Amino acid sequence: xxxxxxxxxxxxxxxxxxxxxxxxxxxxxxxxxxxxxxxxxxxxxxxxxxxxxxxxxxxxxxxxxxxxxxxxxxxxxxxxxxxxxxxxxxxxxxxxxxxxxxxxxxxxxxxxxxxxxxxxxxxxxxxxxxxxxxxxxxxxxxxxxxxxxxxxxxxxxxxxxxxxxxxxxxxxxxxxxxxxxxxxxxxxxxxxxxxxxxxxxxxxxxxxxxxxxxxxxxxxxxxxxxxxxxxx
Ligand code: C5P
Numbered sequence: 001x002x003x004x005x006x007x008x009x010x011x012x013x014x015x016x017x018x019x020x021x022x023x024x025x026x027x028x029x030x031x032x033x034x035x036x037x038x039x040x041x042x043x044x045x046x047x048x049x050x051x052x053x054x055x056x057x058x059x060x061x062x063x064x065x066x067x068x069x070x071x072x073x074x075x076x077x078x079x080x081x082x083x084x085x086x087x088x089x090x091x092x093x094x095x096x097x098x099x100x101x102x103x104x105x106x107x108x109x110x111x112x113x114x115x116x117x118x119x120x121x122x123x124x125x126x127x128x129x130x131x132x133x134x135x136x137x138x139x140x141x142x143x144x145x146x147x148x149x150x151x152x153x154x155x156x157x158x159x160x161x162x163x164x165x166x167x168x169x170x171x172x173x174x175x176x177x178x179x180x181x182x183x184x185x186x187x188x189x190x191x192x193x194x195x196x197x198x199x200x201x202x203x204x205x206x207x208x209x210x211x212x213x214x215x216x217x218x219x220x221x222x223x224x225x226x227x228x229x230x231x232x
């Protein structure tokens with residue numbers, strides 16, 4: 001499993017994103033494209049970033065009936081992304097259909113990662129609005145088990161949970177973890193955070209880092225600091 005730092009390119013449009021990536025002249029970071037940028041700039045932004053040699057995590061969090069997700073995943077797979085995701089809440093049948101849609105005629109496919117319980121959803125909301133009485137931790141691990149049963153590669157989780165996820169689901173089950181901050185940088189709106197060094201120690205496979213790199217005075221230096229701490 002190759003450990004890597006993924007930069008969350010949470011920009012509003014193409015110009016800003018490509019301008020940001022142009023600062024990286026020596027390395028080609030793995031890039032996360034989320035809903036905001038994808039809906040604003042369309043599939044072309046994926047093709048352009050890919051053509052510049054970057055790996056891409058397309059973070060669109062699909063959740064629909066299995067047939068629709070299968071067909072949508074086939075489109076994303078043809079965009080040649082390296083990683084994409086969906087909501088585990090869509091059921092095992094939906095996740096299996098997604099894998100089928102994602103698999104290219106030659107048998108290759110992007111990594112498929114499940115979102116379990118969004119960090120914005122707390123236990124009170126789960127109980128009162130979603131009628132889920134289990135704890136967040138139980139829900140995350142149960143959804144992770146469902147994802148594994150469906151044949152997915154891993155889940156998105158907090159770096160602090162990566163250890164328990166690996167203990168339950170096995171070392172090869174991929175953990176993609178946002179919520180990473182340098183010890184001396186702003187937390188922003190992230191609550192459960194850790195440093196690149198600690199994320200490595202706990203066992204994350206990929207850390208997703210946005211503002212500590214995108215808003216840094218020197219983004220390339222901040223990226224290198226992450227790589228050194230996490231992959232070094
Ligand atoms: O700027 P920051 O490092 O907080 O960015 C983290 C990225 O990871 C953002 O794109 C955010 O949407 C995403 N993310 C997250 N927490 C989750 C799921 C996704 O921060 N639970």
